[in-house]
């Protein structure tokens with residue numbers, strides 16, 4: 001990737017939809033994903049091979065992934081918590097998956113019913129099997145700037161988990177501010193601390209907008225050298241185990257921010273906004289993107305050339 005471009009990882013169909021009260025049918029999820037790809041997104045998280053008892057909104061992910069039409073340059077990825085999840089992903093032809101660990105013990109227990117150490121041990125076998133299958137693995141660290149159950153999370157703990165995931169073979173580590181409490185200064189310090197153990201080019205940032213800091217945090221991470229950012233179309237999202245957390249930062253906000261800075265994303269903002277309008281209509285919710293709201297109003301159904 002050149003210095004003047006950034007990569008967005010679209011997580012709306014997973015991190016977003018997993019936290020919407022209304023579950024969307026497979027058909028609607030597939031249409032959303034294809035619209036996101038048509039808007040220019042290249043890495044698109046499309047589902048989660050987790051227990052449907054734990055996250056009912058992600059039931060049917062197998063069918064979603066199976067029905068997506070492959071597109072050159074587009075990778076449809078999925079979350080896997082264990083080997084059982086990876087086998088489901090392999091069965092439907094996933095070429096990339098993501099494992100997820102936490103930097104907080106309490107969150108790890110509530111989210112995946114095991115300790116951080118146990119999860120890392122599980123992921124070793126997931127990574128080994130993925131390597132054998134030639135599937136790329138991304139790694140998330142949750143609660144990097146705070147935990148919904150215990151508050152502060154030591155930076156050293158975040159760095160330790162990020163490093164462990166990188167060492168076991170995750171090609172990219174996404175640092176997740178699960179509850180959206182982080183601030184730009186904290187973001188800059190966190191990236192600096194992580195870079196001591198994980199190469200900057202292997203770091204991504206994942207912000208939730210609970211306190212309205214997400215765009216500012218993205219900018220701080222960008223200044224610190226990060227070039228990969230997770231976001232959700234229309235600001236869908238949250239976390240079922242993180243009460244009060246709002247959605248991910250909206251993808252529309254990031255495209256507007258980056259294009260305004262002269263950085264290329266490969267994304268067509270008007271098409272992205274239309275993809276957002278599509279899913280909002282299906283969910284009966286207003287847009288969670290201020291950029292989408294402003295442009296839809298200004299251009300009346302977005303007649304942007």
Ligand code: HMG
Nearest residue numbers: 015049050051054081084085111112113140142143176178
């Ligand atoms: P468990 O109950 O400890 O699992 O749950 P288990 O291994 O004891 O198995 C119990 C049952 O679950 C068995 O079925 C298994 O087959 C089944 P039974 O025999 O009782 O019928 N099972 C599965 N079914 C389908 N797919 C699987 C699977 N594994 C076991 N992969 C488990 C452990 C990890 C499965 C559970 O806790 C779980 O699914 N958790 C999912 C949590 C989740 O998805 N959270 C949201 C994503 S994390 C996030 O959003 C943060 C992030 O965005 C970054 C950020 O913002 O910070 C990534």
Ligand code: MG
Nearest residue numbers: 015176178238
């Ligand atoms: Mg998240």
